[in-house]
Amino acid sequence: MEHPDHPFTELFEQLGLASEPEAIKRFIDRHAPIPEDIALPDAPCWNEGQAEFLREAIEEDADWAEVVDHLNTSLRKG
Template sequence: MEAPVHSMNNLFAQLGLPSDQASIEQFIATHSPLATSVPLSEASFWTPTQASFLNEKILEDADWAEVIEELNAELHARS
């Protein structure tokens, strides 16, 4: 059985953030580029609950990890 694959929209909904495409793009534009020295889960814009979720799912290599890594790459990208 394959693990479920989560979309960026699912991740934003899970984090309690607006999850439509325009809101996701605005979030990334507002919060990037994130300094390369700042791990995604330690960025100042997360609530403690959001940061904990992101950190735990990466450490567990959970089914959320792939989309969290995608968000990480988007936020650390240099324009």
């Protein structure tokens, strides 16, 4: 099955966050690094709906999985 490519900005829109490049950078700078022992959806920076969306994207290898993985990598760097 083909997965559509979602840009990073679209993921932030889907999460209800500001999606301008500067806003994304600020978000990552503010919340990184997330410790390796905390799953991305369990990080304290998400509300319940955002965490559920991220959990489903990862567990179901959904259309969003690749860009969520990019977010995970970005938030692990310190």
